[in-house]
Amino acid sequence: MRMLLNKIKGDKIIWTIVSLLAIFSFLPVYSASSNFGNDLIFSNMTKHIAIIFIGILIMYATHLIPYKYFKGLSVIGLPVIIVLLFLTAIQGNLIDGANASRWIRLPVVGLSFQPSSMAIVILMVYTAFYLSKNYEKEIKFSSSILPLWTPILMVVLLILPSNFSTAAMIFLMILTLIFIGRYPIKYLIGIIFSGIFFLSFFVLLAKTFPEKMPNRIDTWTNRIENYLDSESSEANYQIIRAKSAIANGSVFGVGAGKSSMKNLLPQSTSDFIYAIVTEEYGTVGAISILLLYTWLLFRIIIVSYKSQTVFGQLLALGVGLPIIFQAYINMGVAVQLFPVTGQPLPLISTGGTSIWMTFMALGIVLSVSVNKNNIEINIMDLKKVKAPVNTETYDRNVIDKSTDNIYEAISIISKRSEQINSDIRTELIDKLEEFATYNDSLEEIFENKEQIEVSKFYERLPKPHALAIQEWLENKIYHRNSSEESLEK
Numbered sequence: 001m002r003m004l005l006n007k008i009k010g011d012k013i014i015w016t017i018v019s020l021l022a023i024f025s026f027l028p029v030y031s032a033s034s035n036f037g038n039d040l041i042f043s044n045m046t047k048h049i050a051i052i053f054i055g056i057l058i059m060y061a062t063h064l065i066p067y068k069y070f071k072g073l074s075v076i077g078l079p080v081i082i083v084l085l086f087l088t089a090i091q092g093n094l095i096d097g098a099n100a101s102r103w104i105r106l107p108v109v110g111l112s113f114q115p116s117s118m119a120i121v122i123l124m125v126y127t128a129f130y131l132s133k134n135y136e137k138e139i140k141f142s143s144s145i146l147p148l149w150t151p152i153l154m155v156v157l158l159i160l161p162s163n164f165s166t167a168a169m170i171f172l173m174i175l176t177l178i179f180i181g182r183y184p185i186k187y188l189i190g191i192i193f194s195g196i197f198f199l200s201f202f203v204l205l206a207k208t209f210p211e212k213m214p215n216r217i218d219t220w221t222n223r224i225e226n227y228l229d230s231e232s233s234e235a236n237y238q239i240i241r242a243k244s245a246i247a248n249g250s251v252f253g254v255g256a257g258k259s260s261m262k263n264l265l266p267q268s269t270s271d272f273i274y275a276i277v278t279e280e281y282g283t284v285g286a287i288s289i290l291l292l293y294t295w296l297l298f299r300i301i302i303v304s305y306k307s308q309t310v311f312g313q314l315l316a317l318g319v320g321l322p323i324i325f326q327a328y329i330n331m332g333v334a335v336q337l338f339p340v341t342g343q344p345l346p347l348i349s350t351g352g353t354s355i356w357m358t359f360m361a362l363g364i365v366l367s368v369s370v371n372k373n374n375i376e377i378n379i380m381d382l383k384k385v386k387a388p389v390n391t392e393t394y395d396r397n398v399i400d401k402s403t404d405n406i407y408e409a410i411s412i413i414s415k416r417s418e419q420i421n422s423d424i425r426t427e428l429i430d431k432l433e434e435f436a437t438y439n440d441s442l443e444e445i446f447e448n449k450e451q452i453e454v455s456k457f458y459e460r461l462p463k464p465h466a467l468a469i470q471e472w473l474e475n476k477i478y479h480r481n482s483s484e485e486s487l488e489k
Helices: 002-007 012-024 026-038 038-063 067-089 115-133 141-159 164-180 185-208 214-229 233-247 273-306 312-335 353-384 405-435 447-461 462-473 484-489
Strands: none
Touching: 012 038, 012 273, 012 353, 026 038, 026 164, 026 214, 026 273, 038 353, 067 115, 067 312, 115 141, 115 164, 115 312, 115 353, 141 164, 141 185, 164 185, 164 312, 164 405, 233 273, 233 312, 273 312, 273 353, 273 447, 312 484, 405 447
16 A cells, blocks of 8 residues: 555545545445436446546556656647537437437447537637647737637537537636736737627527527427526426425435435536535535635646746646536525536536546646655655765865775765766756747847756756765765776686
8 A cells, every 4th residue: 555655646636536536426426326327327337437546546546747847748639539529510410318419429439429528628728738838928819820829719619519518618718728828908908808708699599590400499498498597497407406406405414425416416426516515414515625626626726826937837728627617606606696507516417528627637637746755755865865065174084084095085076976977967957848838930039947947956956076075975975996906806
């Protein structure tokens, strides 16, 4: 167990929170699965456990990848996910009674896959990469249309007809990340108004030609109308049952597995699982879940803040914030703060693709924290060295104590100094290369914040000869006299 824990890197608190939420999900999922019948309880629970286990493996594997590699992966993955979204959108069949415009069936394994869940992660990573690359530049709207806004609009428009809530969430999270990434506000305002205009035009078009997108626009409008309608009606069936479940829970809940509304509430294992949690564990349990997600939000912000690069900062926020936002939306729907959206509760609701993509996103956040921690470890190791930064005089007798020859001691220290200097130079070049930003224009010159900070740090380090002397005084340098060894033989 200790060996396994030693292989887990990154922010330990995030690991703890995710583990608690994932393990806790077994209880409400098992309880809510009872409305499927006794024959399906075991199979549904087994499936959920398997999905969670695979998700943890995905998170573990992802957090071992240095986050800088996600730049290239996002560039490769973006056109792939756009093609998958297009293929998904043109399908006209149904999968298990649901609109196939959300899912695509993998041809070999026969499993259903939801590309929109992956699109969120890939698009956020790509946006973070673009913003970090242009962080120190003055971004013009015309120059950002093709590399930034074109893929964003393509993804959003391909998801919009079948899943308005997901498309809206992606667009909102993208705008938030772009705002944090110092994109000009005047352009953002124009994008927001343009988005409102095109959404209105889309709704009008769908109303005019309903046969092209049957039932989707009506579903959106009905959900909003039902949310605004405070009267009890058949249309508000889900919300009424959810509120009843919450009311039954009171302060401490009715107990695990004792929910009475799980058999009456549709989507009790996914969209409205928070209502089941509140009924069985009461206000105390509901607030505890809310606090865990809020704590996770704070840890994501901390990881972003402590990252050594702009890309790391934006990446952690870009893939982490949608998870928390989705959780708040799900909980808000259960207590009727928001209209019904169909968004699951991350890490707790049942699912497949959405759960795995959530774990992947958290793995990326952990990857950022791993890189940060590695840098801190290196820095701390160098700071622990008591070598002086300025010139210092040493006692000759102390220096040649182990050799009884001052010249031999100086020779050993000199060779070790050359090794340290070479290692530091190589490490510095690697770090500068890692944070390098390349421009298409050779005439454009701008400051690279990360490279400046790295250079300043290495400038403050003790000189290689001071480090070598300190190692010599602490008996950390192995040395031998080959000529003396040959004479002994």
